[in-house]
Amino acid sequence: LSAVKMLPVPAACALLSLAPVLVLGVPPIWTQPEQVHLSYAGVPGSMVVTWTTFNKTESEVEYGPAGAPLFEMSAKGDATVFVDSGEEKRKMFIHRVTLTNLKPAATYVYHCGSDDGWSDVFFFTALNDSSSFSPRFALYGDLGNENPQSLARLQKEAQQGLYDAILHIGNLYLLVHSDNARIGDEFMRQIQSVAAYVPYMTCPGNHEATYNFSNYRNRFSMPGQTESLWYSWNLGSAHIISFSTEVYFYLQFGLELLFKQYEWLKRDLEEANRPENRAERPWIITMGHRPMYCSDDDQDDCTNFDSYVRLGRNDTKPPAPGLEDLFYRHGVDVELWAHEHTYERLWPVYGDKVHNGSLEKPYVNPKAPVHIITGSAGCRERTDRFNPNPKAWSAFRSTDYGYSRMHVVNATHLYLEQVSDDQDGKVIDNIWVVKEKHGFSAWS
Template sequence: MTCPGNHEEAYNFSNYRNRFTMPGNTDGLWYSWDLGPAHIISFSTEVYFYLKYGRELVAQQYQWLQKDLQEASSWTHRSERPWIITMAHRPMYCTNFDRDDCVKRDSTVRTGLPGGQYALEDLFYKYGVDLEIWAHEHSYERMWPVYNSTVYKGSPQAPYTNPPAPVHITTGSAGCRERLDPFFPLHREWSAVRIEDYGYTRIHIANKTHIHIQQVSDDRDGEIVDDIWLIKDKR
């Protein structure tokens, strides 16, 4: 299951649109599907950055996201599929040593276009998104449960058990000719773990209350370098 990134933007994502066939009728730019006890949403962060293709794409996607999240968070749907997971390319938060959008205090993906139009963080928080998966940064970074740059742990002893805010995972360290992205030396309070190895993330949706997340390092011959359980047994 795919989502578009910045390298797919040429000619209004025409290569991406024609190469992949995803659910729905939006050429795979945004869509959702159900997988076991989870509702998973793939969307495009790129419509916010390539406005030369039309601001209407931003509006259309946002309206679609609202409708999809309303349905996914309804009691009928959520009683069967309690997990809501999003995936897209550019993160809302990151601590990488570059000039990407996610290093900004008010990143575009998080706070929307000028004037706060089509802001995604408030939308995802409103409808109780549990897990947000990102890429773009060539590294792995796990955040504490976070909303509006503020950490909301489930508890000091069990931060990922019933957290009141979404958990963000940036997993972009699979490798490319641009190599890895270093991290900024200063710590940010919402950043929990930063790993600068080539590797990939495994996410196992175990059941209606538990999700297992592991980061596997290729640089360390398959060693698991991050391992957490996200638990939601109270809703």
């Protein structure tokens, strides 16, 4: 600036006008870690740390128990090159390091990167692997980098340790082609303040579909070997299944994916229902983006009686099976959904009919799965409208921005509540699901 002051005004203006060019003329060194997020590897005592750089670097996590000298332990992983399919063919390096032999419920402090650049310092609590553990979750879908209204409250609560895991039920806005995937970078930077502290478990939604879900499949690190499209894991007394509803809608990416997922779901549910497994993890909870049922007024799949997700598709060869019967036959207890930018709790429902436990206590020993739709966390498309005449299975509805919480208390009790961000964090709905018996026989 002092040099500019010594120049005549026209010359100084000319120099300042060149400033952007001068800055851009120096190639940046993109070795700084960013977009840090955790996920559970599905193996007891483990946690995966994933992050991004834009130049090739080493992949290392330095960590240690809280209260001990910082970074007394280290683990190394590797990086995969991801090239976005947009016009610029932007290249990024996705780093993954798996931490193992973590002590259950112990808090660890960590940072990630390499000697070319380190992240901020974060912390997490290792998951308790006991089936008697009572995990707490935040649940939501359709959270955007534009109008992410619930994000600040979620950031604070995650850092306070209110949750053991986050379930983001599709539509990680906008992890797609917008601005050659730079919008995806921005979203991942935004959720770092949640996902770097708590395992951030996801499933794909329709806004991840661009370029055959490539951004989603490359940026996230869910359990199993299915590029995070479908997987299952255990926590406390729950077996949690994440799957893709999008295989019913993006047939251009391969009808075989729909059948492959269906067969995987069938095998996974059969395994979860083996007597010894169901005794240890009696709750079976599913998460998928597009609901089987909803009472929104937008002509989405769930507003139709013959919903693709629920009943399948007859316009394919061979016909594609739906999921309602599969889930019912295997005694799925709770089904979590998003996509609709609203919150809706259903009475226990199967076959488009209500199957309450009793008139006075509908969620005590219910005779069908319990459905929760929680897609109002906040995104650029705002909230949706409801049909003024819902069917009998609709129990509670809200268009407030907000998110849900779930507490799997023990083998028989599960608690769900809805938080309104519009009402400063007020709990506007809550239920206890109580089941003395799990599995298909519980319906009779």
